[in-house]
Amino acid sequence: MQNAPIELDDRDRALLDGAEGAAMRLAMQVVLRAAEITRATRLQDIRFAHIDACFYNGQAHVDFARFMLDNGARLAVPAWTNASLVSRVDADIRPEKDDPVVVSGARLLMDLYEQLGCEPVWTCAPYQLPGRPGVGEHIVGSESNAVTFYNSVVGARTNKYGDYLDVCAALVGRVPYSGLHTDEGRRGRALVDVGAIPEDLRREDIFHHVLGHHLGRLAGSRVPVIRGLAHDSNEDQLKAISAAAAASGAVGLFHAVGVTPEAPDEASAFQGRAPEVTVRVTPAELVAARDALSTGTPGPLAMVAVGTPHFSFSEFARLVALVEGRRVHADTAFYASTSRHVYAQIAKQGWAEMLARAGVQVIVDTCTYFSPAVRGCRGRVMTNSAKWAYYAPGMLAVESVFGTLEECVESAVRGEVWRDARLWRDAAWGVRG
Amino acid sequence: MSGIDIVARVLNDGGARGEAMVLDEPLSFWGGFDAQTGTIVDQHHPQRGHCIAGRFLILPESRGSAGTPAGIAEAIRRGVGPVGIALGKPDVNVAVGAMVAGALYGVQVPVLLIDDAERARLRSGDRVQVAPGGRLRSDPPA
Numbered sequence: 001m002q003n004a005p006i007e008l009d010d011r012d013r014a015l016l017d018g019a020e021g022a023a024m025r026l027a028m029q030v031v032l033r034a035a036e037i038t039r040a041t042r043l044q045d046i047r048f049a050h051i052d053a054c055f056y057n058g059q060a061h062v063d064f065a066r067f068m069l070d071n072g073a074r075l076a077v078p079a080w081t082n083a084s085l086v087s088r089v090d091a092d093i094r095p096e097k098d099d100p101v102v103v104s105g106a107r108l109l110m111d112l113y114e115q116l117g118c119e120p121v122w123t124c125a126p127y128q129l130p131g132r133p134g135v136g137e138h139i140v141g142s143e144s145n146a147v148t149f150y151n152s153v154v155g156a157r158t159n160k161y162g163d164y165l166d167v168c169a170a171l172v173g174r175v176p177y178s179g180l181h182t183d184e185g186r187r188g189r190a191l192v193d194v195g196a197i198p199e200d201l202r203r204e205d206i207f208h209h210v211l212g213h214h215l216g217r218l219a220g221s222r223v224p225v226i227r228g229l230a231h232d233s234n235e236d237q238l239k240a241i242s243a244a245a246a247a248s249g250a251v252g253l254f255h256a257v258g259v260t261p262e263a264p265d266e267a268s269a270f271q272g273r274a275p276e277v278t279v280r281v282t283p284a285e286l287v288a289a290r291d292a293l294s295t296g297t298p299g300p301l302a303m304v305a306v307g308t309p310h311f312s313f314s315e316f317a318r319l320v321a322l323v324e325g326r327r328v329h330a331d332t333a334f335y336a337s338t339s340r341h342v343y344a345q346i347a348k349q350g351w352a353e354m355l356a357r358a359g360v361q362v363i364v365d366t367c368t369y370f371s372p373a374v375r376g377c378r379g380r381v382m383t384n385s386a387k388w389a390y391y392a393p394g395m396l397a398v399e400s401v402f403g404t405l406e407e408c409v410e411s412a413v414r415g416e417v418w419r420d421a422r423l424w425r426d427a428a429w430g431v432r433g
Numbered sequence: 434m435s436g437i438d439i440v441a442r443v444l445n446d447g448g449a450r451g452e453a454m455v456l457d458e459p460l461s462f463w464g465g466f467d468a469q470t471g472t473i474v475d476q477h478h479p480q481r482g483h484c485i486a487g488r489f490l491i492l493p494e495s496r497g498s499a500g501t502p503a504g505i506a507e508a509i510r511r512g513v514g515p516v517g518i519a520l521g522k523p524d525v526n527v528a529v530g531a532m533v534a535g536a537l538y539g540v541q542v543p544v545l546l547i548d549d550a551e552r553a554r555l556r557s558g559d560r561v562q563v564a565p566g567g568r569l570r571s572d573p574p575a
Contacts, residue, residue: 026533029532030529030533034525034528037444039523058503060509067536144499161499162498164506394476
């Protein structure tokens with residue numbers, strides 16, 4: 001490759017020479033290769049990594065982890081694990097007998113990354129746990145929603161690192177200085193104005209999910225800057241935008257004026273330059289995006305799935321208030337996916353028990369996508385997650401019905417899809433009839 | 434018809450010989466691809482159902498899943514991966530998947546970067562040969 005030379009320090013060179021063993025040499029070679037491909041001219045120290053290579057998808061994952069462990073791999077920075085294919089806490093979620101090779105492989109992979117010294121948090125929403133990186137700190141993110149949330153909401157800096165490179169970067173403690181690590185890469189390019197959407201609606205959770213889904217579709221590779229997001233949009237809502245935009249498109253960073261840390265005002269988000277393109281989101285477009293998230297029609301409900309990405313403590317607080325004194329219909333399964341950390345918090349409140357009594361099953365370490373209860377599920381599934389609604393029909397033999405958390409709970413109790421008429425009138429979204 | 438010679442940018446070096454398969458759209462090697470059989474399973478992909486095992490794969494880029502490198506490495510490990518790959522974008526995930534497979538299994542699958550005009554001249558069924566250093570030769574089917 002005819003690249004400008006990449007600045008390496010003494011340790012980088014020592015690693016390449018094999019001074020710390022074959023694993024560290026491979027890690028350095030992989031990081032360097034990524035730097036060459038992205039035409040970075042230097043490497044950047046990181047302080048944290050969230051790794052995805054612990055998510056089993058075949059023996060190659062196990063072989064890689066084993067090779068690294070057997071050849072002297074040592075983490076340079078704290079590394080937390082993404083959600084897994086299986087739960088370590090509840091073996092019933094994915095019994096080994098259903099899929100012996102996959103389940104035992106996934107468990108072994110989890111063990112190997114724990115042996116490597118990773119923090120076994122097993123969550124796709126690591127930013128909900130204490131110990132967040134600060135604004136401007138360089139990290140490694142891998143899972144798409146977490147990458148977008150860390151970049152956009154936390155203000156940390158990461159590209160979307162794929163399997164192996166995520167681990168290699170955590171071992172070396174360095175990444176190529178390119179893309180979203182650089183000021184230039186973080187500059188807003190597209191202005192996305194949501195001012196035509198009624199203000200009341202802009203406060204609703206469902207708006208954030210639908211906007212995220214739409215944003216992924218329209219942003220392309222440009223960093224979008226949202227004008228008109230409610231200034232008190234909370235982190236659960238910003239998580240919804242992050243997850244949906246990273247699922248339907250390639251958005252790894254968005255700014256929201258007056259909301260996210262790099263966008264106190266528009267000029268900051270665009271770093272003093274003009275937007276390359278301005279998009280005014282119309283009510284009709286948003287209604288179309290909303291409707292595209294439901295492949296199913298109203299009717300009896302086989303399952304409700306919430307917690308994609310993993311449910312936060314505050315989301316559980318809302319769920320508990322909605323479920324209190326009620327009972328999920330006997331023909332409907334209700335799953336909430338979360339991390340073991342948040343589960344411990346809700347258990348302390350007595351909520352885990354209360355939810356179980358009401359018929360809500362809380363799943364930790366993994367996601368409803370991967371559970372045989374879901375894989376075996378046929379029919380209509382309701383979710384409040386645009387990301388789940390977007391992916392599920394392709395991955396599972398189900399129809400998805402997208403709605404609010406309130407609608408999910410009410411529907412689960414009734415055993416069939418219930419709609420909040422207030423929200424589903426097109427006029428509520430600003431469409432003039 | 435005469436053949437085509439291309440000097441490509443090398444993202445992962447190696448030599449290869451195989452029949453070309455051109456994908457019209459990006460592919461996710463996690464979710465959209467079955468690494469046990471080498472088959473494209475993405476319901477929305479124009480080449481859904483096609484098997485890439487043993488073929489020289491030409492595609493715009495991978496779709497952005499973090500799982501792509503391991504999907505490629507797993508297919509190579511099982512012997513159902515492509516023998517070589519030419520991409521339209523400098524795709525780190527594809528290159529790292531092939532590189533790690535090389536380190537773990539000793540199989541060097543070349544990954545090359547070619548420009549869109551060159552990519553447009555390559556056809557499924559062409560006989561492709563790659564020599565180390567990124568020299569690609571494509572000939573029409575015999």
